[in-house]
Amino acid sequence: MSPRSAAITVVTALALTTVLAGCSDGSPDVDTIGRVAFDTALAIPPLAEPTTDAVGRLHFDLTAQTGTVDVVPGTPTETWGFNGPYLGPTIVAASGDDVQVDFHNGLKEPTTVHWHGMHLPARADGGPHQMVAPGDDWSPRWTVDQPATTLWYHPHPHGETERHVGRGLAGMFIVRDEAEAALSLPRDYGVDDIPVIVQDVRLDADGQLVSDTRDYIGPVGDRLLVNGTVGPSLAVTTDVVRLRLLNASPARIYNFALSDDRDLALIGTDGGLLERPFATRAVQLSPGERAEVLVRMAPGERITLQSRDVDLGGGPGLGGLNGARDSFDVLELVASDALNSVGTVPQTLVPMERLDDLDATGERRFVLDGKQINQQQMDLGRIDEVVTVGDTEVWDVRNNMALPHSFHVHDVQFQLLSIGGDPPPPELAGYKDTILLRPNTDYRLIMRFTDYTDPRTPYMYHCHLLQHEDQGMMGQFVVVEPGQRAGTIESGDTHDNH
Numbered sequence: 001m002s003p004r005s006a007a008i009t010v011v012t013a014l015a016l017t018t019v020l021a022g023c024s025d026g027s028p029d030v031d032t033i034g035r036v037a038f039d040t041a042l043a044i045p046p047l048a049e050p051t052t053d054a055v056g057r058l059h060f061d062l063t064a065q066t067g068t069v070d071v072v073p074g075t076p077t078e079t080w081g082f083n084g085p086y087l088g089p090t091i092v093a094a095s096g097d098d099v100q101v102d103f104h105n106g107l108k109e110p111t112t113v114h115w116h117g118m119h120l121p122a123r124a125d126g127g128p129h130q131m132v133a134p135g136d137d138w139s140p141r142w143t144v145d146q147p148a149t150t151l152w153y154h155p156h157p158h159g160e161t162e163r164h165v166g167r168g169l170a171g172m173f174i175v176r177d178e179a180e181a182a183l184s185l186p187r188d189y190g191v192d193d194i195p196v197i198v199q200d201v202r203l204d205a206d207g208q209l210v211s212d213t214r215d216y217i218g219p220v221g222d223r224l225l226v227n228g229t230v231g232p233s234l235a236v237t238t239d240v241v242r243l244r245l246l247n248a249s250p251a252r253i254y255n256f257a258l259s260d261d262r263d264l265a266l267i268g269t270d271g272g273l274l275e276r277p278f279a280t281r282a283v284q285l286s287p288g289e290r291a292e293v294l295v296r297m298a299p300g301e302r303i304t305l306q307s308r309d310v311d312l313g314g315g316p317g318l319g320g321l322n323g324a325r326d327s328f329d330v331l332e333l334v335a336s337d338a339l340n341s342v343g344t345v346p347q348t349l350v351p352m353e354r355l356d357d358l359d360a361t362g363e364r365r366f367v368l369d370g371k372q373i374n375q376q377q378m379d380l381g382r383i384d385e386v387v388t389v390g391d392t393e394v395w396d397v398r399n400n401m402a403l404p405h406s407f408h409v410h411d412v413q414f415q416l417l418s419i420g421g422d423p424p425p426p427e428l429a430g431y432k433d434t435i436l437l438r439p440n441t442d443y444r445l446i447m448r449f450t451d452y453t454d455p456r457t458p459y460m461y462h463c464h465l466l467q468h469e470d471q472g473m474m475g476q477f478v479v480v481e482p483g484q485r486a487g488t489i490e491s492g493d494t495h496d497n498h
């Protein structure tokens, strides 16, 4: 072992000892089941209203701004949002649409807007190289070119992402397409097709947001907001309701289940619909992950979406850490006495081409340990990996610790070949852009890099536990033409990226 790696191992071991020692006096478990009043109608983020220009491009306006939310009645909590005090409008576009987002930074500090899960040019990606100064504008444009799914947008300023997202800068981006439209699924936004953006918060004595890190995974809150609503209740008017679950929390991992343990039908994950619905009692999501589920309801009944029994995959001792023992009432669903039928839910959804590792042109290995990937902290000036356009690659990602991490890759949606040598379970068999990395486990990912070469503007890959990302658990890759080399990194100017 080299002196350098020996030193890193010692530091990691010390950090782990500190974490494990810290939990013995540690965070009390949170259990809100049965204690949430559900006295407020679930807020539905408004749909962003685009304008169409002369060449048919859709323009969406987003402004980052400050505001307040009454998390505790009568005590305004200072928050940030897009086009409002908290969260942002839902953007809907169809595959094939040309879009442009006209973003204005109305904050007093620089930020970015990253399109999480979107396949698009690196300079439109909104990562840490596309910083937008206070008062400035940024207008990325791209063609939506991926299947129907649930994506989201949020800031990605290096070292500050946890704080920016934790204050409320997040919104949903729904992609539609013809294959999805042809299926008998609920798709009436806000009626039977419901965004469910879940965030946990913790308040200080003055009712202000605090980022109180006692757990290794980062700050975990003791109360939930769903679409910004405290104690949310949804009036259900159809026999089947589609929930688009988004974990927009900085660190907390949820395991969503219904109060009576009835099955959910999982129909989609990060990158699109599954081949067929998967009946499951629970859906676990780490930060950044999404799932689309169908819930079947009977007239007049009342059930609750909860989060409980989170499985971080670790041995004894891990369960009490990092909020895994916490339980929450998340969202109440109240069915009306007469429900409209949405029709028969299809048995098959969309065909999916399985990527084959025999077709892979290369393999890369990423080891996550401490707050590093491959023993390196993020360096905005360093390109870590150079990918040739057209290639299909296997990324072998290992969590080398006894604690959880996660892995998110920009630009692409990947498939899982194996987890710890085993084939992925049905809930992880579809397209993904973010996965929880269980302790001491190898994940083999396969992905195809189809276009958007730019030797000077990198995409990111990183742990999506936002504090880890902020602390440098991130790397950069560029996509180049065959034979091309990476160039000197060019941070985008914020006025015009074309």
Ligand SMILES: [Cu+2]
Pocket (backbone or CB within 6 Å): 404, 405, 406, 463, 464, 465, 468, 469, 473
């Ligand atoms: Cu991590």
